[in-house]
Amino acid sequence: MQSWIRRVMIAAVAGTLFAGGSTDLFAQGVTTAAVQGTVRQQQGGAPVDGAVITVTNRSTGARTQATSRSSGKFFIENVAVGGPYTIEVRAIGFEAAKRDNVTLALGQRFIADFTLTPQVVQLQEIAINAETGGDPIMNTAKTGVAQSISDTAINRLPILGRNFTDLVYTTPQMANVSGGVSAAGQNNRFNSIQIDGGINNDLFGLGATGAPGGQAAAKAISLEAVKEFQVLIAPYDIRQGNFAGGLVNAVTQSGSNTFSGSIFGYLQNQNMVGTNYNNERAADFKVLQWGGTFGGYIIKDKLQFFGAADIQSKSTPFNGITLAQSGANAGDAERMITHLDALGASQWGGAGSQGGFVIENPNPTYFGKLTWSPTFNQNVTLSYNNVAASIDVLARAQNGQWQLTSGAYSIDNNTNSLRLIWNGVFGGKYSNEFIGGYQTIRDNRPPNTTYPTIIVSSGPAPSWWRVRSGSPRPTRSTRTSTS
Numbered sequence: 001m002q003s004w005i006r007r008v009m010i011a012a013v014a015g016t017l018f019a020g021g022s023t024d025l026f027a028q029g030v031t032t033a034a035v036q037g038t039v040r041q042q043q044g045g046a047p048v049d050g051a052v053i054t055v056t057n058r059s060t061g062a063r064t065q066a067t068s069r070s071s072g073k074f075f076i077e078n079v080a081v082g083g084p085y086t087i088e089v090r091a092i093g094f095e096a097a098k099r100d101n102v103t104l105a106l107g108q109r110f111i112a113d114f115t116l117t118p119q120v121v122q123l124q125e126i127a128i129n130a131e132t133g134g135d136p137i138m139n140t141a142k143t144g145v146a147q148s149i150s151d152t153a154i155n156r157l158p159i160l161g162r163n164f165t166d167l168v169y170t171t172p173q174m175a176n177v178s179g180g181v182s183a184a185g186q187n188n189r190f191n192s193i194q195i196d197g198g199i200n201n202d203l204f205g206l207g208a209t210g211a212p213g214g215q216a217a218a219k220a221i222s223l224e225a226v227k228e229f230q231v232l233i234a235p236y237d238i239r240q241g242n243f244a245g246g247l248v249n250a251v252t253q254s255g256s257n258t259f260s261g262s263i264f265g266y267l268q269n270q271n272m273v274g275t276n277y278n279n280e281r282a283a284d285f286k287v288l289q290w291g292g293t294f295g296g297y298i299i300k301d302k303l304q305f306f307g308a309a310d311i312q313s314k315s316t317p318f319n320g321i322t323l324a325q326s327g328a329n330a331g332d333a334e335r336m337i338t339h340l341d342a343l344g345a346s347q348w349g350g351a352g353s354q355g356g357f358v359i360e361n362p363n364p365t366y367f368g369k370l371t372w373s374p375t376f377n378q379n380v381t382l383s384y385n386n387v388a389a390s391i392d393v394l395a396r397a398q399n400g401q402w403q404l405t406s407g408a409y410s411i412d413n414n415t416n417s418l419r420l421i422w423n424g425v426f427g428g429k430y431s432n433e434f435i436g437g438y439q440t441i442r443d444n445r446p447p448n449t450t451y452p453t454i455i456v457s458s459g460p461a462p463s464w465w466r467v468r469s470g471s472p473r474p475t476r477s478t479r480t481s482t483s
Contacts, residue, residue: 030239030433031197031251031421033104035076037112039068039089047072048116051091058084059256061301062373064425077431078423080371080379081106081227081251082151089114105148106228106251145233147171154226162266162289162310163219164226165193165209168248171231180208183246184233190245195221196252196383198419198437199242212441213413217361218389222310224262224293225367225385227253252383254371255304259296266290285316301373308367318357320396330354337404345406349449352406363389377425385417405448412444 035055039048051068055076068074068091079085081104088098094116104110149167159166165181168174173184180188191210193200200211200220207214229250232240240247268287275281295306323330333354340351369383394408422434 030194030237030249030435031081031106032078032423032433033081033106033108033110035079035087035104035110035112037074037114038072039074039091039114039116040072041094042115042117045115048091048094051089051094051114051116054088054090055079056086056088057082058086059258060254060297060304060371060373061257062371062379064377064379066425066429069429075429075431077425078379078433079104080254080423082254087112089116091116093119095119105150106249107146107148107230145173146235147231148228149231150228151226154223154228159223162223162312163209164223164229164250165211165220165248167229168231168246171233171246173233174231174246178208181210181246183231186245188245190243192243192245192247193220194240194247194249195385195417196250196381196419197421197433197435198417198439200417200439203441204443212415212439213387213389213443215443216363216389216391216411216413217314218363218387218413218415219310219365220387221250221252221385222291222308222365222367224264224291224310225252225306225308225369227251252367252369253293253295253306253308254369254381255295255297255306257297257300257304259294261292261294263292264290283317283319285314287314288312303373304371306367306369306371308365310365310367312363314361314363316359316361318359318394318396320394323354326396333404345449350406352404352408352448354404357392357394357405357408359392359394361389361391363387379423381419381421383417383419385415385419387413387415389413407448409445409447412442412446414442416440 035053037053039051039053040046041048047070048068049070049072051072051074053066053068053074053076055064056062057080059082060080062080064076064079066074066076083103084100085102085104086098086100087102088096090096095118097114097116099112102110102112147170149170153170154164154167157167157170168181169176175182177188181191182188183191188208188210189202189205193211202210202212202214207216209217209220211218211220227250229248232247232249235247240249266287266289268285270282270284273282289310289312291308291310293306293308295304297304323333337351337353345351365388366386367383369381372380372382374380390410390412392408392410394405395403417437417439419435419437421436423432425431
């Protein structure tokens with residue numbers, strides 16, 4: 001416990017020193033955007049010193065302030081992604097000016113230059129409307145090969161499996177190689193996934209997805225909870241490292257000052273699939289996915305919440321070889337089942353059968369988030385994500401191992417992630433982004449039955465009957481991360 005607290009304190013101090021140690025180097029946060037610009041006088045173009053710049057998120061009421069320097073420049077770091085924002089500039093002796101309807105993308109550095117008119121008489125403020133937050137493609141803050149997938153693109157593009165990481169293939173450098181995501185030709189295990197600044201990788205490196213629970217086909221997070229994400233191939237930012245392939249950097253949805261929600265439901269089965277080249281229809285299967293979201297405020301302009309539930313059940317037939325193809329003696333199957341039943345196999349789960357097998361793959365995910373703006377220039381978010389997944393495994397191979405259905409086992413995964421982010425601006429000049437995370441990953445392999453493994457040689461070729469799989473030892477991992 002003391003070691004964990006020590007790591008948190010070191011990360012917090014390091015983050016503060018990084019933010020306050022230099023007044024010339026600036027970089028938007030890992031999970032946020034930034035606003036910068038120059039304030040000048042209309043006559044002569046002289047810089048305006050001491051102008052107050054206020055950035056207000058109209059959906060949450062959160063506000064961040066900064067002051068311009070002697071050069072007229074200002075920098076506002078760690079601004080939450082989204083909007084719409086209003087950027088307002090005020091200075092003594094000048095008319096106020098503002099920009100409305102500004103939307104900020106993840107990793108974007110929005111340029112907002114202002115020209116102030118001297119105030120001779122009391123006039124109405126000058127309003128400058130901006131329909132978008134600038135062009136993300138022509139983003140001057142980009143440091144390396146990268147692509148942003150906005151919330152609009154996430155909602156618009158069709159995804160068969162409703163897994164947000166499938167959208168990484170919209171990036172030219174990404175490709176599907178042997179079921180895994182390859183970035184610029186690298187092995188998929190060299191990739192990294194970040195959610196709200198916290199690492200979310202497969203610690204055991206056994207799954208193709210790169211996320212925890214990959215062997216059980218688990219999703220990293222519900223698609224409904226993702227606001228937008230970046231795909232980075234070679235970023236120059238030293239805070240985005242520990243990978244040699246690609247980095248998927250996602251930020252999640254937040255609540256606002258209005259109550260809103262959604263429900264969804266998707267169904268796939270064999271009736272929605274056409275025939276193959278032999279005019280054969282697909283075997284019976286069923287994929288049902290449903291859930292919803294809800295968000296709003298607890299204290300207006302101060303405390304907002306957001307939650308999402310995504311429940312998936314999937315049933316597919318085992319598509320391995322048949323008993324005739326295995327090379328095993330078909331008569332042995334009935335004799336083994338009869339003998340095991342006579343020994344009382346039913347009280348330990350049953351002997352099973354040599355016939356068909358349905359693979360069940362449930363995958364429920366739950367996400368919750370609180371956003372708190374206690375004062376000007378301070379923003380705190382706390383999020384929790386739970387992902388559970390399970391899939392049945394059965395081995396049947398030609399001239400190899402042939403299992404009865406009692407020989408199957410399950411791959412069960414349960415991942416819990418807790419993350420805390422604190423963004424602050426101090427003195428109108430210095431900024432800090434603190435990210436702390438705690439993650440537990442539980443991987444278990446429970447067998448279908450509880451009696452010992454029985455292996456019988458059968459058939460003319462070297463073939464083996466395996467009545468029950470061994471009891472693999474459960475693998476567990478607890479991760480504590482701070483950055």
